[in-house]
Amino acid sequence: MTGPSLTVTALTFNAHLFGHGAEFFVNGARRETGFYFHDAERLPQIIDAVRGVDADLVGFTEIWDGNDQELIRNELRDVYPYSAVSPAAPGIGRVIEKTYGDWPRLGRVLFGSSRSGAEDGVVSVFTRRHYSVGKTGLVTGRNALVSEDLIGQAISSLLRSAPVWGAGLVFLSKYPIESSCFLRHPLKADWERMADKGVLWSTVRLPNGRRARVCLAHYQEGETPQALAARRDQIRRTRRTADFLDDPVIALGDFNVVGGTLEHAWMLSTLTLIDSGREPTYRDPNPYQKKLSAPVGQKAEARRLDYILHTEDWTAVESAVLRDSFQAREGYSLSDHDPVFARFHI
Numbered sequence: 364m365t366g367p368s369l370t371v372t373a374l375t376f377n378a379h380l381f382g383h384g385a386e387f388f389v390n391g392a393r394r395e396t397g398f399y400f401h402d403a404e405r406l407p408q409i410i411d412a413v414r415g416v417d418a419d420l421v422g423f424t425e426i427w428d429g430n431d432q433e434l435i436r437n438e439l440r441d442v443y444p445y446s447a448v449s450p451a452a453p454g455i456g457r458v459i460e461k462t463y464g465d466w467p468r469l470g471r472v473l474f475g476s477s478r479s480g481a482e483d484g485v486v487s488v489f490t491r492r493h494y495s496v497g498k499t500g501l502v503t504g505r506n507a508l509v510s511e512d513l514i515g516q517a518i519s520s521l522l523r524s525a526p527v528w529g530a531g532l533v534f535l536s537k538y539p540i541e542s543s544c545f546l547r548h549p550l551k552a553d554w555e556r557m558a559d560k561g562v563l564w565s566t567v568r569l570p571n572g573r574r575a576r577v578c579l580a581h582y583q584e585g586e587t588p589q590a591l592a593a594r595r596d597q598i599r600r601t602r603r604t605a606d607f608l609d610d611p612v613i614a615l616g617d618f619n620v621v622g623g624t625l626e627h628a629w630m631l632s633t634l635t636l637i638d639s640g641r642e643p644t645y646r647d648p649n650p651y652q653k654k655l656s657a658p659v660g661q662k663a664e665a666r667r668l669d670y671i672l673h674t675e676d677w678t679a680v681e682s683a684v685l686r687d688s689f690q691a692r693e694g695y696s697l698s699d700h701d702p703v704f705a706r707f708h709i
Contacts, residue, residue: 369571370680371707373671374418375579375615376689377644377700378409379651382428384454384528389463396455397490397655401695406431409697410438412689416704417442420567422579422615423533424669425698427454432533439535447543447565449530452558458527490554490655526559532616534565534579541566541574546604548582550596552589562601564608573709576605578614585619591626594619595633602634611676611709612636617700622667636672639679640703644669649699671705681706 385399413421421443426432429451436446463470474487530545547561563579580601583594598618605612620630622643631638643665652659673679682705689697 368708369569369573371420371569371575371677371709372418373420373422373613373615373705373707374413374416374685374702375422375424375617375669375671376409376413376702377424377581377617377669377698378405379425379698379700380406380409380427380431381425381454382406382431384428384452384456387456387459387463389460396459397487397651398455400651400654402428402431404693405695405697406434407438408692409689410435412697412702414439414442415688416685416702418704419537420577420613420615421535422577423531423535424579424581424617425531426533427451427528427531429529435533436535443535443537445536445538445540445567447534447540447563449532449545449561449563450559452526452529455527487655490657526557528558528560530558530560530563530581532561532563532579532581534563534577536565536567536577538570539568541568546600548593548597548600550593552583552593553585553587555583555585555590555593562597562604564604566608566610569709571709574610575709576608576610576612578605578612578616580614580616580618582616582618582620595629598630598633605634612674613677613707614670614672617669619668620670622670631672634672636674637677637679638670638672639682639705640667640670640684641682642684642701643667644684644701644703645699646701650695651699669700669703671703673705673707677707677709679705679707 379400380402381398382402385396387394423435426435432448432451459470459474462474543563543565545561545563547559560581565577567575567577569575578601582597583590614634614636618630620626645666645668647664648659684701685704686701689702
């Protein structure tokens, strides 16, 4: 038996917070990889911005540092007493430190000389290529003599003891979370072979007595054949999980599917979910590419990669990309993605 209709609001935000996992120490000196970008300064501003939105449900992607995950949960616990997170991992910084310490010659080949801040090694070269902007967006090794997928396989095999990155997912709720589970992506490609990405499923009990399934996902990034195959496998598995769980579904996250494309239409058809958004959420070039010294195109590009999708049980009455309340501050951006907000009747 269910109660009356209810208005529910949701927010999803790819925060690009790598935290301490993107720092490393060599000979006692602190260094930053190209992934670290004012994380210590951005994190409290992101927390304040999310607090200001006051959405009922919040899904974060790319909170890669476990300490940052816990800080977000603790700082926002007064607004969001219920939360769930995906497993974290040590990050590239710890891998760099261990490699330099145990195999210094290999460390210099993979990550560069310690004096350079790890900007001239094999990993940095392929990372810059990965973040480069081309005519069709992110260049992911299609023109490379050695593909990202092969490099990802090689390095992940070398570091087989554990993933470098976790999944980076944090879900916050004003309403009770009855259960939560994390489902890893079994098929991965390119650099994401070194991550433990997946989907965080949470069952939320709404104030009107209804139960809703919240799917917080970060799917495979990239445009290589391997990346496309992995992303489609991940999306199909999400559909099968939704069928098994039943109940109304709301799906949040960075899906890495460009809005308005054939893949976007395929995704909606496969998931059988409704998309009420329209605005782009990701901008090229961005400050992270500049820090990585990644080649960028002459023309700025904007693409839609972040979504709030829903079953027909939810009726969307508002959908917006919140650029104004998440503006650049002190000369840098809060993220290379913009947050998506939606209001529903259920």
